[in-house]
Each structure stands twice: as structure tokens, then as C-alpha cells.
Amino acid sequence: MIVLYGIARSRAQRCIWMLEELGQPYRLETVTYRGGGTRTPEYLAVNPNGKIPALRDGDLVLWESLAINLYLAEKYGGGLWPATVEDRGRAGQWSHWAMGELEGHLLTMLEAAPEGEAEEVSAAVVSAAVADAEAALKKPLSILNDALSGRPHLLGADFSVADLNVAVIAAWGLWAGMDFSALPALHKWLTACLERPAARKMIAMRNAQ
Ligand SMILES: N[C@@H](CCC(=O)N[C@@H](CS)C(=O)NCC(=O)O)C(=O)O
Numbered sequence: 001m002i003v004l005y006g007i008a009r010s011r012a013q014r015c016i017w018m019l020e021e022l023g024q025p026y027r028l029e030t031v032t033y034r035g036g037g038t039r040t041p042e043y044l045a046v047n048p049n050g051k052i053p054a055l056r057d058g059d060l061v062l063w064e065s066l067a068i069n070l071y072l073a074e075k076y077g078g079g080l081w082p083a084t085v086e087d088r089g090r091a092g093q094w095s096h097w098a099m100g101e102l103e104g105h106l107l108t109m110l111e112a113a114p115e116g117e118a119e120e121v122s123a124a125v126v127s128a129a130v131a132d133a134e135a136a137l138k139k140p141l142s143i144l145n146d147a148l149s150g151r152p153h154l155l156g157a158d159f160s161v162a163d164l165n166v167a168v169i170a171a172w173g174l175w176a177g178m179d180f181s182a183l184p185a186l187h188k189w190l191t192a193c194l195e196r197p198a199a200r201k202m203i204a205m206r207n208a209q
Pocket of ligand 1: 033050052
């Protein structure tokens with residue numbers, strides 16, 4: 001059986017959402033980033049980076065959340081894996097883009113949110129970091145909104161791994177309390193993605209932690 005290492009309140013939520021979409025049986029092996037759980041010799045043998053998530057599928061061990069999702073979508077995904085090489089290229093593009101252009105800034109927003117997990121830092125430092133992150137997010141969020149204007153999903157008609165990999169990162173903005181109403185196409189798409197039963201299951205697991 002597939003083993004996913006991590007917890008739902010971490011980037012492992014990305015792979016939980018994907019595994020739930022696929023209906024693929026899996027076991028969630030609890031590894032936490034608090035208290036040194038990612039730094040044990042046993043876990044470092046799985047992921048030498050000492051980070052969650054990681055996935056074991058038979059003899060294959062993979063780390064990097066969005067790479068895991070691309071693998072799972074291709075191996076098990078039916079409709080989530082794009083049918084054409086061009087759309088597979090676009091799925092890679094959007095996945096790398098989300099990690100490069102959105103993730104860091106949205107993490108700043110999430111960590112500064114009331115339920116956030118920021119270390120003890122002064123309010124002034126946090127608000128300066130939030131202002132920088134908000135400014136840096138303007139362009140990529142408007143690019144995402146433009147890409148979704150006139151089409152329901154990033155690759156066209158159907159929900160795919162591209163949507164999942166971007167939406168699961170964009171969700172951090174919603175969870176941080178950002179207002180996306182000025183970006184109507186993005187807002188509508190993100191809301192619809194997060195209403196999928198597999199996403200709701202992941203969110204319930206996250207909220208239970
Ligand atoms: N690029 C990696 C990042 C993984 C990552 O940073 N995971 C965090 C939890 S969300 C972690 O394990 N941090 C522990 C640490 O940095 O010590 C991925 O997407 O899988």
C-alpha cells in the first residue's frame with residue numbers, strides 16, 4: 001500500500017488531496033516537523049532533506065509534494081493526468097510556477113494569520129513582511145486570474161493535476177484571510193476546487209489537527 005509521510009497541517013496536505021481524488025488506498029504515517037520528527041535517522045533514510053511530505057509506493061520513494069502529485073496523477077490519475085503532451089507541459093509549468101511565484105509569499109501570509117504558526121517575532125517585523133508579500137503577490141495572482149478568465153480550469157474544461165497543484169497553494173491565501181474578490185475568476189475557480197469532496201476531506205483532516 002502507498003505510504004504518505006507527514007501530517008495534514010503541512011505540505012503533505014497536497015498529496016492527501018491528490019490521493020483522495022484518486023481513491024487510492026494509502027496509509028498516512030505521522031511525521032511532524034515539530035519536535036524533531038523529520039530529523040530522525042529513520043525518516044532521513046526516507047527523505048534526506050528532513051522534510052515532509054514523502055511518499056513510498058512499492059520500491060519507489062519520492063519527495064517534493066508537487067512532484068509526488070504529478071507522479072500519482074500519471075500513474076493512477078485517469079482524468080487528472082492531461083491527455084496531450086502540450087497539456088502535460090502546461091501542468092508542469094503551473095506546478096513549478098505556483099511553487100516559485102506564490103508559495104513563499106503565501107506562506108508569509110499564512111504564518112502571520114491569527115491561526116498561523118509564526119515563530120515569536122515582533123508585530124512590526126510581521127507587518128513589514130506581510131506588506132512585502134502582498135505587494136509581491138499582486139502580479140502572480142493577476143496572472144492566475146487572467147489565465148482562468150473565460151475557462152473553468154487551468155488547462156481548459158476539466159479539473160486536472162495542474163489545478164490541484166496550484167489551488168492547494170493558493171488556498172493558503174484564503175486560509176490567511178486574504179480577500180480574492182477583486183480577482184473574480186481566481187476566486188470562483190479556487191472556491192470550486194476547494195469544494196471538491198477530496199479537498200473537503202483534506203481540509204477536514206487539516207482542521208482536526
Ligand atoms: N519543497 C518541499 C518543501 C517541504 C517542506 O518544507 N516541508 C515542511 C513542512 S510543510 C517541513 O518538513 N519542514 C521541516 C523542516 O524544514 O525542518 C515540498 O514541497 O515537499
